[in-house]
Amino acid sequence: MSGGKSVTALSLLRLVPMPGRIVAGSITLNGRDVSRLSDDEMRGVRRNEAAMIFQDASNFLNPIFSIGDQIAEGIADRFPSKRERRAAVIEALHSVRIPDPERVATLYPFQLSGGMQQRAVIAAATARKPSLVIADEPTTALDATVQFQILRLLEELQTEIGMSLILISHDLAVIASVCSRVYVMYAAEIVESGPTRDIYRNPAHPYTKALLGSILDPLEERKPLTILEGAMPDLSAPPQGCRFHPRCPAAMPICSQAKPPPATISSGHQVNCWLHAEPAVAA
Amino acid sequence: MSEADLDVPGTLPATSASSAAAARRRRVMRNWHRFTMNRLALFGLLLLAGMIILALFAPIIAPGGPFGIGGTRLAEPGARHWFGTDHIGRDIFTGVLYGTRTSLMVGLLSVLMALAIGIVVGAVAGYYGGRIDNLLMRVTEIFQVMPRFFLALFVVAIFGANIWGIVFVIGILNWAEIARLLRAEFLTLRERPFVTAARAYGARDLDIIVMEILPNAISPVIVAGSLQVASAILLEAALGFLGVGDPNEMSLGSMLNNAQQYIRQAWWTVTFPGLALCLLTLGIALVSDGLNDSLNPRLKEVGL
Numbered sequence: 191m192s193g194g195k196s197v198t199a200l201s202l203l204r205l206v207p208m209p210g211r212i213v214a215g216s217i218t219l220n221g222r223d224v225s226r227l228s229d230d231e232m233r234g235v236r237r238n239e240a241a242m243i244f245q246d247a248s249n250f251l252n253p254i255f256s257i258g259d260q261i262a263e264g265i266a267d268r269f270p271s272k273r274e275r276r277a278a279v280i281e282a283l284h285s286v287r288i289p290d291p292e293r294v295a296t297l298y299p300f301q302l303s304g305g306m307q308q309r310a311v312i313a314a315a316t317a318r319k320p321s322l323v324i325a326d327e328p329t330t331a332l333d334a335t336v337q338f339q340i341l342r343l344l345e346e347l348q349t350e351i352g353m354s355l356i357l358i359s360h361d362l363a364v365i366a367s368v369c370s371r372v373y374v375m376y377a378a379e380i381v382e383s384g385p386t387r388d389i390y391r392n393p394a395h396p397y398t399k400a401l402l403g404s405i406l407d408p409l410e411e412r413k414p415l416t417i418l419e420g421a422m423p424d425l426s427a428p429p430q431g432c433r434f435h436p437r438c439p440a441a442m443p444i445c446s447q448a449k450p451p452p453a454t455i456s457s458g459h460q461v462n463c464w465l466h467a468e469p470a471v472a473a
Numbered sequence: 474m475s476e477a478d479l480d481v482p483g484t485l486p487a488t489s490a491s492s493a494a495a496a497r498r499r500r501v502m503r504n505w506h507r508f509t510m511n512r513l514a515l516f517g518l519l520l521l522a523g524m525i526i527l528a529l530f531a532p533i534i535a536p537g538g539p540f541g542i543g544g545t546r547l548a549e550p551g552a553r554h555w556f557g558t559d560h561i562g563r564d565i566f567t568g569v570l571y572g573t574r575t576s577l578m579v580g581l582l583s584v585l586m587a588l589a590i591g592i593v594v595g596a597v598a599g600y601y602g603g604r605i606d607n608l609l610m611r612v613t614e615i616f617q618v619m620p621r622f623f624l625a626l627f628v629v630a631i632f633g634a635n636i637w638g639i640v641f642v643i644g645i646l647n648w649a650e651i652a653r654l655l656r657a658e659f660l661t662l663r664e665r666p667f668v669t670a671a672r673a674y675g676a677r678d679l680d681i682i683v684m685e686i687l688p689n690a691i692s693p694v695i696v697a698g699s700l701q702v703a704s705a706i707l708l709e710a711a712l713g714f715l716g717v718g719d720p721n722e723m724s725l726g727s728m729l730n731n732a733q734q735y736i737r738q739a740w741w742t743v744t745f746p747g748l749a750l751c752l753l754t755l756g757i758a759l760v761s762d763g764l765n766d767s768l769n770p771r772l773k774e775v776g777l
Contacts, residue, residue, distance in 0.1 A: 200669070200673070203673055205669065205673060233675045233677065234675065235675075236672070236673060236675035237674065237675030238675070242670070242674075244666060244669075249665065249666035249667065250666045250667050250669070250670040251667055252671075252689070253689065254689055255688070264674050314670075314674070318674075
């Protein structure tokens with residue numbers, strides 16, 4: 191599992207890897223704070239409300255069961271009759287645009303390509319029609335054309351099933367093409383959030399600016415990339431004040447002393463940065 | 474979730490249903506093929522199957538029972554007594570049949586018992602880890618360091634020579650190995666992403682243990698278990714040889730014990746029970762070796 195983003199994704203379903211645990215904050219889903227549910231209730235949430243799609247699908251499929259069996263296992267309680275269950279499995283595979291679902295259901299994970307494996311994982315995740323799908327870098331392991339197809343599929347499923355999608359990614363192009371709202375995280379904290387368009391057109395936080403500055407522009411070959419000095423802080427002992435200040439090009443004395451308060455840039459666009467903390471700047 | 478769950482002919486167009494069935498048949502055939510490719514394993518399987526059939530039908534083949542006296546004592550092998558008779562005139566062929574029957578029963582039942590305990594302990598210890606693991610593994614170690622043969626002798630001496638007691642003792646002696654083996658598999662498998670995925674989809678611990686991890690972890694246990702059948706048979710024979718076997722059940726070991734004094738006059742009294750024991754354990758060893766080769770996923774070829 192790869193570092194911080196996946197931990198965030200798992201934490202949303204209260205599956206923080208040992209020895210981690212959720213110490214503060216709340217997670218609200220469909221009007222309920224799931225961070226306070228009992229373990230049994232939480233399992234119900236995972237079964238019925240929220241599902242997850244993972245980065246490297248090949249590892250997230252059980253190697254010794256056929257694709258159909260694995261999807262069937264997840265929906266066994268909803269379709270007690272084998273006949274209906276099989277039909278639902280075929281339907282789930284069909285909904286993720288897998289050609290010849292009857293045959294693919296009998297195949298084992300190692301017999302599928304990466305893109306097909308990811309489709310199978312998406313089929314398993316969406317077979318129960320969850321209201322929320324958390325996708326952790328769902329396309330990182332795939333090549334660009336397959337990546338595009340999977341993203342299109344996720345968007346289509348969003349409208350077909352009526353699910354919300356949380357996409358966790360460091361691929362700014364992917365985010366721009368799929369998401370309507372962006373939360374920029376640095377060192378496990380949200381530093382800026384807002385509608386995708388606002389964030390990309392008008393980034394307010396120095397970290398967001400640095401992120402966007404690191405995109406290669408195919409039209410301007412000689413454009414220098416923004417480089418952030420230093421390395422990610424040790425999260426078991428994060429920096430005082432603003433966690434970004436040791437690497438921030440615009441750091442001020444106050445940044446190392448206190449956490450910046452949230453400031454509103456425009457409607458729905460918020461930033462946690464001392465640069466914008468003054469009312470004059472926010473206006 | 475078994476494959477059969479998805480096999481519902483009639484829900485689909487006939488072509489796809491039959492192609493799914495055909496694919497499954499191909500898969501079974503492939504595993505079978507891999508097993509039979511292994512000449513030694515196939516030989517072992519035939520050997521074992523032959524002995525199992527003989528043992529099963531012992532009461533029909535030899536209706537007199539193993540303790541019936543059917544001829545003169547120490548008669549040479551011939552048309553009437555294929556394997557000759559022993560020192561009190563019992564037919565050795567009959568004795569070998571019933572002895573094999575006892576051996577197989579003790580071997581299989583004790584290993585089933587060892588598997589039942591070992592799988593539960595190993596799975597729980599490996600899956601939950603931490604304090605539970607620590608506790609269970611210390612208990613397992615206690616069973617592993619016990620001198621097996623002497624414990625078996627001790628228990629039989631105290632509680633009397635009863636076939637069920639012997640099964641119980643051998644089962645108690647063997648579960649620790651199964652538990653450790655399965656625990657090791659669970660320790661690595663529980664960290665695998667597909668287990669996280671199952672949890673993210675709301676699977677219970679029991680579902681994850683039984684449906685996700687155990688099927689991935691069971692192969693080495695099957696192989697170890699099949700080898701244990703052979704060692705259980707030998708242990709039962711050893712108890713019989715020392716004269717502490719169940720006197721109501723014919724045992725290859727006690728036949729060897731009785732035959733000791735007659736080795737020079739009547740070679741057949743030791744040869745045939747010894748040969749039966751030898752072939753039985755050889756057959757089991759070859760089969761378990763073949764199982765290892767065909768079940769081990771790391772040895773499977775990739776692709777269709």
